[in-house]
Amino acid sequence: MISPQQLFGDLVGRATGEVISVKSLVDVGMLRADPPWVLARAGAAIARYGAIGAALGIAAARFGDRIGVRDERGDLTYAELDRRSNAIANQWRDLGLRPGDGVALLIRNHRGFLESFYAAAKCGARIVLLNTDFAGPQIREVSAREGVDLFVHDEEYSPVLDGLSPRLGRILAWTDVPCDGSLDALIATGSTAAPPRVGQHAKVVILTSGTTGTPKGAQREEPLSLLPLGGLFDKVPFRSGDVVEVCAPMFHALGFAMGMLAVALGDTLVLRRRFDPAAVARSLHENRVDTMIVVPVMLRRIIEEPAAAGAPNLRIVFSSGSALGADLCVRATEVLGPVIYNLYGSTEVAYATIGTPADLARDPGSVGSPCLGTVVRILDDDGREVPAGSTGRIFVRNVMPFSGYSQDDYAQALVDAYRQAGVPASEVRPQSFQLRDILYWLKAAPDFGRQALWLDNRDETDP
The missing domain is CATH 3.40.50.12780 (ANL, N-terminal domain)
Known part of the structure:
Protein backbone atom coordinates (compact mmCIF):
# COMPACT_ATOMS: atom_id res chain seq x y z
CA MET A 1 0.00 0.00 0.00
CA ILE A 2 1.03 3.64 -0.30
CA SER A 3 3.41 4.77 2.44
CA PRO A 4 2.79 7.94 4.51
CA GLN A 5 5.73 9.59 2.79
CA GLN A 6 4.30 8.82 -0.64
CA LEU A 7 0.87 10.03 0.43
CA PHE A 8 2.32 13.29 1.75
CA GLY A 9 4.27 13.77 -1.46
CA ASP A 10 1.12 13.17 -3.52
CA LEU A 11 -0.82 15.72 -1.46
CA VAL A 12 1.89 18.35 -1.81
CA GLY A 13 2.12 17.69 -5.53
CA ARG A 14 -1.64 17.91 -5.92
CA ALA A 15 -1.83 21.19 -4.01
CA THR A 16 1.01 22.66 -6.04
CA GLY A 17 -0.68 21.59 -9.26
CA GLU A 18 -3.95 23.21 -8.23
CA VAL A 19 -2.17 26.51 -7.48
CA ILE A 20 -0.39 26.44 -10.84
CA SER A 21 -3.71 25.64 -12.52
CA VAL A 22 -5.37 28.69 -10.97
CA LYS A 23 -2.62 30.89 -12.36
CA SER A 24 -2.99 29.27 -15.78
CA LEU A 25 -6.75 29.92 -15.78
CA VAL A 26 -6.12 33.57 -14.98
CA ASP A 27 -3.48 33.85 -17.72
CA VAL A 28 -5.78 32.50 -20.45
CA GLY A 29 -8.73 34.64 -19.36
CA MET A 30 -10.97 31.90 -17.99
CA LEU A 31 -10.75 33.36 -14.49
CA ARG A 32 -11.16 37.11 -14.29
CA ALA A 33 -12.76 39.83 -12.19
CA VAL A 69 -20.86 29.36 -33.15
CA ARG A 70 -20.48 29.98 -36.86
CA ASP A 71 -21.80 27.26 -39.15
CA GLU A 72 -23.50 26.87 -42.53
CA ARG A 73 -26.58 28.69 -41.23
CA GLY A 74 -24.67 31.72 -39.96
CA ASP A 75 -23.77 33.01 -36.52
CA PRO A 223 -13.84 16.74 -12.40
CA LEU A 224 -13.42 18.00 -8.83
CA SER A 225 -10.14 19.66 -9.71
CA LEU A 226 -8.65 22.41 -11.85
CA LEU A 227 -5.79 20.16 -12.96
CA PRO A 228 -7.53 18.90 -16.14
CA LEU A 229 -7.58 22.52 -17.37
CA GLY A 230 -4.27 23.50 -15.84
CA GLY A 231 -2.57 20.55 -17.48
CA LEU A 232 -3.72 21.74 -20.90
CA PHE A 233 -3.04 25.45 -20.37
CA ASP A 234 0.43 24.69 -19.01
CA LYS A 235 1.32 23.16 -22.39
CA VAL A 236 -0.89 24.90 -24.96
CA PRO A 237 -1.46 28.69 -25.24
CA PHE A 238 -5.26 28.67 -25.47
CA ARG A 239 -6.86 32.09 -24.92
CA SER A 240 -10.30 33.43 -24.20
CA GLY A 241 -11.98 34.97 -27.23
CA ASP A 242 -10.11 33.00 -29.89
CA VAL A 243 -11.61 31.68 -33.12
CA VAL A 244 -11.48 27.88 -33.04
CA GLU A 245 -11.99 25.74 -36.14
CA VAL A 246 -13.12 22.30 -34.95
CA CYS A 247 -12.50 19.87 -37.79
CA ALA A 248 -12.53 16.75 -35.60
CA PRO A 249 -16.04 15.33 -35.12
CA MET A 250 -17.59 16.48 -31.86
CA PHE A 251 -18.82 12.99 -30.96
CA HIS A 252 -15.15 12.06 -30.63
CA ALA A 253 -13.32 12.71 -27.36
CA LEU A 254 -10.98 15.22 -29.05
CA GLY A 255 -13.62 17.30 -30.80
CA PHE A 256 -15.98 17.13 -27.83
CA ALA A 257 -13.39 18.19 -25.26
CA MET A 258 -12.09 21.03 -27.38
CA GLY A 259 -15.62 22.22 -28.16
CA MET A 260 -16.52 22.30 -24.48
CA LEU A 261 -13.25 24.08 -23.68
CA ALA A 262 -14.00 26.70 -26.32
CA VAL A 263 -17.39 27.40 -24.72
CA ALA A 264 -15.78 27.78 -21.30
CA LEU A 265 -13.31 30.28 -22.79
CA GLY A 266 -15.96 32.20 -24.73
CA ASP A 267 -14.34 31.35 -28.06
CA THR A 268 -16.02 31.41 -31.46
CA LEU A 269 -16.50 27.85 -32.73
CA VAL A 270 -16.33 27.47 -36.52
CA LEU A 271 -18.16 24.27 -37.48
CA ARG A 272 -19.11 22.51 -40.67
CA ARG A 273 -21.08 19.32 -41.06
CA ARG A 274 -18.65 17.62 -43.41
CA PHE A 275 -14.90 17.95 -43.44
CA ASP A 276 -13.76 19.91 -46.49
CA PRO A 277 -10.01 20.59 -46.54
CA ALA A 278 -10.30 23.37 -49.12
CA ALA A 279 -13.00 25.12 -47.08
CA VAL A 280 -10.90 24.79 -43.92
CA ALA A 281 -7.86 26.23 -45.68
CA ARG A 282 -9.89 29.25 -46.80
CA SER A 283 -11.45 29.60 -43.37
CA LEU A 284 -8.04 29.95 -41.75
CA HIS A 285 -7.79 33.29 -43.56
CA GLU A 286 -11.42 34.39 -43.86
CA ASN A 287 -12.27 33.75 -40.21
CA ARG A 288 -8.78 34.59 -38.94
CA VAL A 289 -8.66 31.28 -37.09
CA ASP A 290 -6.44 31.12 -33.99
CA THR A 291 -6.80 27.41 -33.16
CA MET A 292 -7.51 24.40 -35.36
CA ILE A 293 -8.56 21.01 -33.93
CA VAL A 294 -7.69 18.06 -36.19
CA VAL A 295 -6.86 14.40 -36.40
CA PRO A 296 -3.70 13.66 -38.41
CA VAL A 297 -5.46 12.46 -41.56
CA MET A 298 -7.32 15.79 -41.70
CA LEU A 299 -4.12 17.74 -41.14
CA ARG A 300 -2.47 15.92 -44.03
CA ARG A 301 -5.28 16.91 -46.42
CA ILE A 302 -5.41 20.51 -45.20
CA ILE A 303 -1.72 21.19 -45.79
CA GLU A 304 -2.07 19.86 -49.34
CA GLU A 305 -4.29 22.90 -50.06
CA PRO A 306 -2.31 25.89 -51.39
CA ALA A 307 -4.54 28.28 -49.43
CA ALA A 308 -3.49 26.79 -46.10
CA ALA A 309 -0.12 28.53 -46.01
CA GLY A 310 0.31 31.92 -44.40
CA ALA A 311 -2.74 31.86 -42.10
CA PRO A 312 -2.36 35.22 -40.30
CA ASN A 313 -3.67 34.34 -36.82
CA LEU A 314 -2.99 30.62 -36.52
CA ARG A 315 -1.20 29.89 -33.22
CA ILE A 316 -2.34 26.36 -32.39
CA VAL A 317 -2.92 23.23 -34.45
CA PHE A 318 -4.06 20.69 -31.88
CA SER A 319 -3.75 17.13 -33.16
CA SER A 320 -4.75 13.79 -31.64
CA GLY A 321 -6.71 10.63 -32.38
CA SER A 322 -3.89 8.69 -34.05
CA ALA A 323 -0.14 8.88 -34.51
CA LEU A 324 1.04 12.18 -35.98
CA GLY A 325 4.20 10.77 -37.52
CA ALA A 326 7.48 12.55 -38.12
CA ASP A 327 7.01 13.20 -41.84
CA LEU A 328 3.58 14.80 -41.41
CA CYS A 329 4.84 16.82 -38.47
CA VAL A 330 7.74 18.24 -40.47
CA ARG A 331 5.61 19.03 -43.51
CA ALA A 332 2.82 20.63 -41.45
CA THR A 333 5.36 22.81 -39.67
CA GLU A 334 6.78 23.92 -43.00
CA VAL A 335 3.33 24.94 -44.26
CA LEU A 336 1.69 26.29 -41.10
CA GLY A 337 4.66 27.25 -38.93
CA PRO A 338 5.78 26.01 -35.49
CA VAL A 339 2.22 25.73 -34.18
CA ILE A 340 1.68 21.95 -33.94
CA TYR A 341 0.68 20.38 -30.59
CA ASN A 342 0.48 16.59 -30.46
CA LEU A 343 -1.66 15.00 -27.74
CA TYR A 344 -1.45 11.39 -26.62
CA GLY A 345 -4.29 9.91 -24.58
CA SER A 346 -7.38 7.76 -24.84
CA THR A 347 -11.14 7.89 -24.42
CA GLU A 348 -10.75 6.40 -20.94
CA VAL A 349 -7.83 8.44 -19.58
CA ALA A 350 -8.42 11.68 -21.55
CA TYR A 351 -4.92 13.06 -22.06
CA ALA A 352 -1.54 11.84 -20.83
CA THR A 353 1.15 13.78 -22.69
CA ILE A 354 1.38 16.70 -25.12
CA GLY A 355 4.19 17.39 -27.55
CA THR A 356 4.77 21.13 -27.97
CA PRO A 357 6.38 22.82 -30.99
CA ALA A 358 9.68 22.85 -29.08
CA ASP A 359 9.38 19.10 -28.43
CA LEU A 360 8.51 18.44 -32.06
CA ALA A 361 11.43 20.52 -33.33
CA ARG A 362 13.78 18.22 -31.39
CA ASP A 363 11.91 15.02 -32.21
CA PRO A 364 9.21 15.31 -34.93
CA GLY A 365 6.19 13.20 -34.13
CA SER A 366 6.99 13.05 -30.42
CA VAL A 367 4.12 12.98 -27.92
CA GLY A 368 6.16 15.13 -25.56
CA SER A 369 6.08 14.88 -21.80
CA PRO A 370 3.32 14.28 -19.22
CA CYS A 371 0.92 17.11 -18.50
CA LEU A 372 0.67 18.83 -15.14
CA GLY A 373 -1.00 16.48 -12.66
CA THR A 374 -0.36 13.38 -14.77
CA VAL A 375 2.03 10.55 -14.03
CA VAL A 376 3.14 8.15 -16.76
CA ARG A 377 5.14 4.98 -16.22
CA ILE A 378 6.37 2.39 -18.72
CA LEU A 379 6.43 -1.01 -17.01
CA ASP A 380 7.38 -4.51 -18.03
CA ASP A 381 5.27 -7.61 -17.42
CA ASP A 382 6.56 -7.84 -13.85
CA GLY A 383 5.64 -4.28 -12.97
CA ARG A 384 9.18 -2.87 -13.14
CA GLU A 385 10.00 0.36 -14.95
CA VAL A 386 11.80 -0.29 -18.22
CA PRO A 387 14.95 1.64 -19.22
CA ALA A 388 14.80 4.42 -21.79
CA GLY A 389 14.39 3.12 -25.32
CA SER A 390 12.72 -0.11 -24.21
CA THR A 391 9.19 -1.28 -24.94
CA GLY A 392 6.65 -1.75 -22.16
CA ARG A 393 3.09 -1.14 -21.10
CA ILE A 394 1.90 2.39 -20.46
CA PHE A 395 0.39 3.25 -17.09
CA VAL A 396 -1.24 6.64 -16.59
CA ARG A 397 -2.52 8.25 -13.41
CA ASN A 398 -4.39 11.56 -13.35
CA VAL A 399 -7.47 13.19 -11.84
CA MET A 400 -9.74 12.69 -14.85
CA PRO A 401 -12.97 11.18 -13.51
CA PHE A 402 -13.47 8.13 -15.72
CA SER A 403 -16.14 6.15 -13.89
CA GLY A 404 -16.00 2.95 -15.89
CA TYR A 405 -17.82 1.54 -18.88
CA SER A 406 -21.56 1.93 -18.89
CA GLN A 407 -23.47 -1.32 -18.41
CA ASP A 408 -20.10 -2.91 -17.59
CA ASP A 409 -20.35 -6.59 -16.74
CA TYR A 410 -16.97 -6.30 -15.04
CA ALA A 411 -17.88 -3.56 -12.55
CA GLN A 412 -18.68 -5.95 -9.71
CA ALA A 413 -15.62 -8.03 -10.56
CA LEU A 414 -13.55 -4.86 -10.17
CA VAL A 415 -14.98 -4.24 -6.72
CA ASP A 416 -14.22 -7.83 -5.76
CA ALA A 417 -10.67 -7.55 -7.10
CA TYR A 418 -10.02 -4.43 -5.06
CA ARG A 419 -11.37 -6.14 -1.94
CA GLN A 420 -8.98 -9.02 -2.51
CA ALA A 421 -6.16 -6.47 -2.63
CA GLY A 422 -7.23 -5.04 0.73
CA VAL A 423 -8.81 -1.83 -0.52
CA PRO A 424 -11.98 -0.87 1.46
CA ALA A 425 -15.13 -1.13 -0.62
CA SER A 426 -16.05 2.46 0.31
CA GLU A 427 -12.98 3.71 -1.55
CA VAL A 428 -13.55 1.75 -4.76
CA ARG A 429 -14.55 3.58 -7.94
CA PRO A 430 -15.23 1.11 -10.79
CA GLN A 431 -12.97 2.47 -13.51
CA SER A 432 -10.91 0.12 -15.60
CA PHE A 433 -10.85 -2.21 -18.52
CA GLN A 434 -11.63 -5.88 -18.23
CA LEU A 435 -11.07 -8.07 -15.21
CA ARG A 436 -7.87 -9.58 -16.56
CA ASP A 437 -6.41 -6.08 -16.86
CA ILE A 438 -7.53 -5.11 -13.36
CA LEU A 439 -5.90 -8.18 -11.84
CA TYR A 440 -2.72 -7.53 -13.81
CA TRP A 441 -2.54 -3.97 -12.52
CA LEU A 442 -3.14 -4.98 -8.90
CA LYS A 443 -0.35 -7.54 -9.13
CA ALA A 444 2.12 -5.51 -11.18
CA ALA A 445 1.85 -2.07 -9.63
CA PRO A 446 -0.23 -2.04 -6.45
CA ASP A 447 1.39 1.17 -5.16
CA PHE A 448 1.06 3.14 -8.37
CA GLY A 449 -2.33 4.63 -7.49
CA ARG A 450 -5.95 3.59 -7.41
CA GLN A 451 -6.85 5.68 -10.44
CA ALA A 452 -4.21 4.17 -12.73
CA LEU A 453 -5.42 2.94 -16.10
CA TRP A 454 -3.64 0.59 -18.44
CA LEU A 455 -3.42 1.85 -22.00
CA ASP A 456 -2.78 -0.93 -24.47
CA ASN A 457 -3.26 -0.02 -28.12
CA ARG A 458 -3.69 -3.68 -29.00
CA ASP A 459 -7.00 -3.46 -27.12
CA GLU A 460 -9.76 -0.86 -27.49
CA THR A 461 -7.84 2.30 -26.61
CA ASP A 462 -7.73 5.18 -29.09
CA PRO A 463 -4.12 6.24 -29.67
Missing part, protein backbone atom coordinates in the same frame (compact mmCIF):
# COMPACT_ATOMS: atom_id res chain seq x y z
CA ASP A 34 -16.34 39.59 -13.44
CA PRO A 35 -19.07 41.93 -12.16
CA PRO A 36 -21.01 40.66 -9.12
CA TRP A 37 -24.15 39.99 -11.15
CA VAL A 38 -22.19 37.75 -13.52
CA LEU A 39 -20.70 35.82 -10.59
CA ALA A 40 -24.15 35.46 -9.05
CA ARG A 41 -25.61 34.14 -12.30
CA ALA A 42 -22.72 31.71 -12.72
CA GLY A 43 -23.11 30.43 -9.17
CA ALA A 44 -26.85 29.96 -9.63
CA ALA A 45 -26.31 28.03 -12.86
CA ILE A 46 -23.79 25.69 -11.25
CA ALA A 47 -26.15 25.11 -8.32
CA ARG A 48 -28.97 24.25 -10.76
CA TYR A 49 -27.19 22.06 -13.26
CA GLY A 50 -23.60 21.33 -12.18
CA ALA A 51 -20.51 22.42 -14.09
CA ILE A 52 -21.39 20.69 -17.38
CA GLY A 53 -24.94 21.98 -17.60
CA ALA A 54 -24.00 25.45 -16.38
CA ALA A 55 -21.17 26.07 -18.86
CA LEU A 56 -23.26 27.62 -21.63
CA GLY A 57 -25.21 29.83 -19.22
CA ILE A 58 -21.97 31.06 -17.69
CA ALA A 59 -20.60 31.83 -21.15
CA ALA A 60 -23.80 33.73 -21.96
CA ALA A 61 -23.45 35.78 -18.77
CA ARG A 62 -19.80 36.58 -19.40
CA PHE A 63 -19.67 36.80 -23.20
CA GLY A 64 -23.31 37.17 -24.23
CA ASP A 65 -22.70 39.28 -27.35
CA ARG A 66 -19.75 37.23 -28.61
CA ILE A 67 -20.34 34.90 -31.52
CA GLY A 68 -20.47 31.43 -30.00
CA LEU A 76 -25.29 32.63 -33.07
CA THR A 77 -24.13 34.56 -30.02
CA TYR A 78 -23.66 32.90 -26.67
CA ALA A 79 -26.80 34.59 -25.38
CA GLU A 80 -28.78 33.18 -28.33
CA LEU A 81 -27.33 29.69 -27.86
CA ASP A 82 -28.23 29.74 -24.19
CA ARG A 83 -31.83 30.82 -24.82
CA ARG A 84 -32.26 28.22 -27.57
CA SER A 85 -30.94 25.42 -25.36
CA ASN A 86 -33.28 26.59 -22.57
CA ALA A 87 -36.26 26.34 -24.91
CA ILE A 88 -35.29 22.81 -25.95
CA ALA A 89 -34.67 21.71 -22.36
CA ASN A 90 -38.04 23.02 -21.22
CA GLN A 91 -39.80 21.25 -24.07
CA TRP A 92 -38.00 17.99 -23.28
CA ARG A 93 -38.93 18.25 -19.60
CA ASP A 94 -42.57 18.70 -20.62
CA LEU A 95 -42.16 15.62 -22.82
CA GLY A 96 -41.13 13.61 -19.77
CA LEU A 97 -37.32 13.71 -19.80
CA ARG A 98 -36.02 13.36 -16.26
CA PRO A 99 -32.58 13.49 -14.61
CA GLY A 100 -30.65 10.32 -15.35
CA ASP A 101 -32.56 9.51 -18.54
CA GLY A 102 -30.51 8.67 -21.62
CA VAL A 103 -30.28 11.14 -24.51
CA ALA A 104 -28.40 9.97 -27.61
CA LEU A 105 -26.90 12.47 -30.05
CA LEU A 106 -26.20 11.36 -33.63
CA ILE A 107 -25.29 14.81 -34.91
CA ARG A 108 -22.62 16.25 -37.16
CA ASN A 109 -20.66 19.41 -36.30
CA HIS A 110 -23.18 22.25 -36.27
CA ARG A 111 -25.18 24.39 -33.86
CA GLY A 112 -27.63 21.57 -33.22
CA PHE A 113 -24.95 19.56 -31.44
CA LEU A 114 -24.33 22.36 -28.94
CA GLU A 115 -28.02 23.14 -28.50
CA SER A 116 -28.92 19.49 -27.90
CA PHE A 117 -25.97 18.76 -25.65
CA TYR A 118 -26.55 21.68 -23.33
CA ALA A 119 -30.32 21.19 -23.31
CA ALA A 120 -29.80 17.58 -22.22
CA ALA A 121 -27.23 18.69 -19.63
CA LYS A 122 -29.71 21.20 -18.18
CA CYS A 123 -32.11 18.28 -17.75
CA GLY A 124 -29.48 16.24 -15.87
CA ALA A 125 -29.47 13.54 -18.55
CA ARG A 126 -26.95 10.83 -19.41
CA ILE A 127 -25.73 12.10 -22.77
CA VAL A 128 -24.54 9.42 -25.20
CA LEU A 129 -22.41 10.69 -28.09
CA LEU A 130 -22.83 8.42 -31.12
CA ASN A 131 -20.37 8.06 -33.98
CA THR A 132 -21.95 9.44 -37.17
CA ASP A 133 -20.28 6.62 -39.13
CA PHE A 134 -22.11 3.89 -37.22
CA ALA A 135 -24.30 1.53 -39.21
CA GLY A 136 -27.91 0.91 -38.22
CA PRO A 137 -27.25 -2.32 -36.27
CA GLN A 138 -24.50 -0.65 -34.22
CA ILE A 139 -26.74 2.30 -33.44
CA ARG A 140 -29.57 0.07 -32.26
CA GLU A 141 -27.28 -2.15 -30.19
CA VAL A 142 -25.57 0.77 -28.47
CA SER A 143 -28.89 2.56 -27.90
CA ALA A 144 -30.37 -0.49 -26.23
CA ARG A 145 -27.31 -1.09 -24.09
CA GLU A 146 -27.06 2.55 -22.99
CA GLY A 147 -30.74 2.85 -22.13
CA VAL A 148 -31.55 5.68 -24.54
CA ASP A 149 -34.90 7.40 -23.81
CA LEU A 150 -34.66 10.23 -26.36
CA PHE A 151 -32.81 10.14 -29.68
CA VAL A 152 -31.64 13.35 -31.42
CA HIS A 153 -30.26 13.02 -34.94
CA ASP A 154 -29.69 14.79 -38.22
CA GLU A 155 -32.35 14.13 -40.83
CA GLU A 156 -29.90 12.34 -43.12
CA TYR A 157 -29.73 9.41 -40.67
CA SER A 158 -33.47 8.73 -40.67
CA PRO A 159 -33.22 5.82 -43.17
CA VAL A 160 -30.82 3.84 -40.92
CA LEU A 161 -32.96 4.42 -37.82
CA ASP A 162 -36.04 2.51 -38.98
CA GLY A 163 -37.38 0.46 -36.11
CA LEU A 164 -35.66 2.57 -33.45
CA SER A 165 -38.39 3.83 -31.12
CA PRO A 166 -37.06 5.17 -27.82
CA ARG A 167 -39.52 5.91 -25.03
CA LEU A 168 -39.62 9.68 -25.68
CA GLY A 169 -39.23 9.49 -29.44
CA ARG A 170 -36.81 11.03 -31.92
CA ILE A 171 -35.97 14.67 -32.62
CA LEU A 172 -34.36 16.06 -35.78
CA ALA A 173 -31.29 18.23 -35.19
CA TRP A 174 -30.61 19.34 -38.78
CA THR A 175 -33.20 19.45 -41.53
CA ASP A 176 -32.96 20.95 -44.99
CA VAL A 177 -36.46 22.42 -44.73
CA PRO A 178 -38.42 23.43 -41.59
CA CYS A 179 -40.61 20.69 -40.15
CA ASP A 180 -42.34 19.54 -36.99
CA GLY A 181 -40.35 17.34 -34.66
CA SER A 182 -37.15 19.36 -35.11
CA LEU A 183 -35.04 21.39 -32.71
CA ASP A 184 -36.06 24.57 -34.53
CA ALA A 185 -39.74 23.72 -34.02
CA LEU A 186 -39.14 23.15 -30.30
CA ILE A 187 -37.24 26.43 -30.03
CA ALA A 188 -40.01 28.35 -31.77
CA THR A 189 -42.59 27.39 -29.13
CA GLY A 190 -40.50 26.67 -26.02
CA SER A 191 -39.92 28.91 -23.03
CA THR A 192 -36.46 30.48 -22.98
CA ALA A 193 -36.50 30.81 -19.18
CA ALA A 194 -33.83 28.86 -17.31
CA PRO A 195 -35.12 25.32 -16.66
CA PRO A 196 -35.69 24.28 -13.02
CA ARG A 197 -32.95 22.84 -10.87
CA VAL A 198 -32.17 19.16 -11.48
CA GLY A 199 -31.82 16.48 -8.84
CA GLN A 200 -28.64 15.05 -10.37
CA HIS A 201 -26.03 16.44 -12.72
CA ALA A 202 -25.45 15.35 -16.29
CA LYS A 203 -23.05 12.60 -17.25
CA VAL A 204 -21.43 12.12 -20.63
CA VAL A 205 -20.85 8.77 -22.33
CA ILE A 206 -18.17 8.84 -25.03
CA LEU A 207 -17.87 5.67 -27.06
CA THR A 208 -14.59 3.89 -27.65
CA SER A 209 -13.49 3.14 -31.21
CA GLY A 210 -14.91 -0.38 -31.16
CA THR A 211 -11.97 -1.81 -33.08
CA THR A 212 -12.47 -5.22 -31.47
CA GLY A 213 -16.27 -5.29 -31.41
CA THR A 214 -19.21 -3.18 -30.31
CA PRO A 215 -17.98 0.22 -28.99
CA LYS A 216 -18.01 0.57 -25.23
CA GLY A 217 -19.47 3.59 -23.48
CA ALA A 218 -16.84 5.36 -21.37
CA GLN A 219 -18.62 7.41 -18.71
CA ARG A 220 -17.19 10.75 -17.64
CA GLU A 221 -18.26 12.88 -14.70
CA GLU A 222 -17.46 16.42 -13.60
